Amino acid sequence: MRLILLGFGVVGQSFVKLLLSHSTDLYSEYGIKPKVVACADNGGVITCNQGLDLDRLLSVKKKKKSVVQYGSITGSSGILDVIENMDAEVVIELTPTNITDGEPGKSHIITAMKSGKNVITVNKGPLALEFPSLMELAEYNRIEFKFSGTVGGGTPILEFAKRCLKGDRILNLEGILNGTTNYILSKMYEGLNFSQALKDASEKGYAEKDPTLDIDGYDAVAKLVIASNLVMNMKSTMSDVQRTGIRDVQAIQVVNERKKGNAIKLIASCDGKKLVVAPKPVSKKDPICVDGTLNAITFTCQHSGQQTIIGKGAGGMETASSILRDLIDIRNIIRS
Template identity: 30%
Template sequence: MTIRVAMIGLGNVNRNLLTILSNKKDRLKNDFQIEFKVVCVADSSGIAVDSNGYNPEQICALKVSGKKVRDFSGYLSEEKIETVMQNIDCDLIFEASPVDLKTGGAGLTVSRIALQRGISVVLANKAPLVLAFQELHLLAKKNHAGLRYSATVCGGLPVINIGQRDMIAANVTKLCGIFNSTSNFILDEMAIGRSYTDALAEAQRLGIAEADPSLDVEGWDTANKLAIIANSILNYQATLQDIKVEGITHITTEMLQRERAQGRVIRLLAIAENDSLSVKPTPIREEEFLANCSGWEMGVEIHSDIYGIMYHKLWEREPVPTAASMLRDAVNICCGHWGKSGALCIRD
């Protein structure tokens, strides 16, 4: 079974996905009878299409050398992405373009058109879900397309999958988690004596934090993930307006050290409990599970009526696990595995 795919966005996540597709080509054939053929690539310079397929290794090599899609064979100089998506012959979209939480950007446009055409979508981009979760799921169901997005929440940690697949008939009574490793790293650095400014600068030097870290440190990246979780697992039709959000910019080294003297640490927690959603810096006892998710780690604690209390965490410094999550989602779609966006997507 050959799956024709479009790669929208060629940043770290999709480039790592291309490497995985190349390295795991034989494994995917042997284990799942699937071969992925990349027939379309897009970045900020434009779109290129080749029905014969692009070599994943060559795409990565060209990008690493400083080339852009406009330098690729099959470059469509005058075409807009909307037009290409309306006409392209493909089965699945890997969408990892830059996050645009105001308009949804290319990610939302591509997702809408693809799902309307019955083309499955795998997202690493949170914006389409945050802005149009219900709409996209209705489109997927109506047009018998797959829609998966486990990479949007905690990268390689399968929070969405656990909630949708492994907690059948459960009522989740409480969910809390650390979903942003940038803020977690900064708080840990401050706890050992660094100022907020110095801790942020170190995070930026290491490539953990963006030049504009506001989404991370003001709590909005965590809130985006909590909104996706709420809609996916908790049966809340939640938007960002339903979440009380407080970041870490007001936290001081002195506050952290005072808590430490009392046997507590401060973590930026996403909390869903009693029909309330919040993101806030929260003191927790040192012996608690989430208190021991430090530095690069992300974690989640899920309480339910029939499955007890689950604890999961992940150490993820590189984007490889996030890219691998996109592959996992694609295989689940193509092989007709479990799903929540309508009927199972079993291919003929």
């Protein structure tokens, strides 16, 4: 399979490492012999019809900071031209999430779809802002559009709901979809105040220099929109979600809830009509009351009752595993 890789940060590099370490199994079990024919980062794009040397690509990125230093086989075209004209079956879009306008990921995805290429992304922005129109465009162009890593990283939250709960009706979903805020609230449960917990999260690398997307709830909102649209057939965007972050959670509130056997968690929920992201008390006996950076979500179904899935919500290798999972799915669909 010929791949175009857009974005070569932690997740992109982890994905390439997975391709290298799993090359034998990918071919013997799934018939996949991947070739990365183009790779782009914020320095530019490089192309090679015969496939780039992945070990060399990783080395160049580590030593010289940009893939454009790869060598003489450098693409002179812009990224959109490469997406449109390069011979490839799958475009893997891994640029940073932008919840303001979805760019540049949105343009990358739309261009790929219009040129008849299958798309895999872990970029939440385009889906959170324009989920219905992107799904329609994928269907119109008869391509596969996979994004299992956008919610839960390597934990197959979306795949679990779509496959394991097939035939049932999901009435409600509720859970913790952001690891950074869950870590902060877990530390507050242990006795830190908000500022101390945020500082601790930053020092451990769980919080960005600008933690706004996490602590103000935007990241959880984006994931809730994607999950509710996919598994509950909603037609929502981020503007439809009632959002409250965790900035105003006070240490005394956490202490008072702890005395009652509860912990305050940033909960994302959808009942089929209303979408909400807000901090609320959760019983310590509730399966979604996980600590640290874990994610957890409970699906309430018409026939099978409550089903909960728990796992790591982030991490380069974990998220890269979701891309590999999506790639295998696309390969199986193409073969059938």
